[in-house]
Amino acid sequence: MKRNLLTFTLMCFFGIAMAQENRFSLSGGYAFGHLEDADEDATGYRINALYEFNPGASSFSHGFALGYISTSADLTSSTETSSYKVNSWPIYYAPKFTVGKGNLKGFVKGALGTHISSYKRTGTLAEITSTDMGFYGGFSAGGMLNLGEKLFISAEYEWAYMSNTFYRDGFINSAMAGIGFRF
Numbered sequence: 001m002k003r004n005l006l007t008f009t010l011m012c013f014f015g016i017a018m019a020q021e022n023r024f025s026l027s028g029g030y031a032f033g034h035l036e037d038a039d040e041d042a043t044g045y046r047i048n049a050l051y052e053f054n055p056g057a058s059s060f061s062h063g064f065a066l067g068y069i070s071t072s073a074d075l076t077s078s079t080e081t082s083s084y085k086v087n088s089w090p091i092y093y094a095p096k097f098t099v100g101k102g103n104l105k106g107f108v109k110g111a112l113g114t115h116i117s118s119y120k121r122t123g124t125l126a127e128i129t130s131t132d133m134g135f136y137g138g139f140s141a142g143g144m145l146n147l148g149e150k151l152f153i154s155a156e157y158e159w160a161y162m163s164n165t166f167y168r169d170g171f172i173n174s175a176m177a178g179i180g181f182r183f
Contacts, residue, residue, distance in 0.1 A: 021054040027178025035170050044071035046174045063094035080124045088117040090136045103146040111138040134164030152180045
């Protein structure tokens with residue numbers, strides 16, 4: 001009896017494991033943001049890697065993302081010219097809810113984690129640099145188009161809030177396109 005119960009339990013766990021879907025995607029695109037200390041928006045680019053675990057091939061999946069964001073801005077006033085450069089490494093949990101049937105699907109995704117950023121401001125009289133860590137949180141919306149059983153492309157727009165102690169607050173917006181694989 002115990003052997004049968006153990007066999008049945010193992011078969012259920014293996015069945016659940018076989019029903020999962022894992023995805024990995026790489027995306028990149030345009031990024032722009034606003035720093036609290038600057039009057040101009042900083043622009044640049046973003047690269048993002050996302051691993052997703054989809055239990056039971058359901059509409060809800062759990063993801064882990066690692067990215068790189070590089071933005072810069074030049075400010076000119078009557079007395080001074082300043083340049084800002086911010087490079088960030090966001091690391092966050094990304095839960096995703098997917099809607100739709102067939103090859104084209106839409107999704108909404110959250111972002112909750114941290115970022116490590118380097119900040120450099122160069123002015124006429126001085127240069128200020130800092131490396132800091134802080135909160136990273138936001139959400140995104142987009143779509144996925146299946147190109148086959150294992151390959152898909154995606155497009156998304158993400159809005160995120162970044163904070164730390166040096167340049168206080170920052171909003172970052174990203175428009176990205178990418179390619180992904182199921183396994």
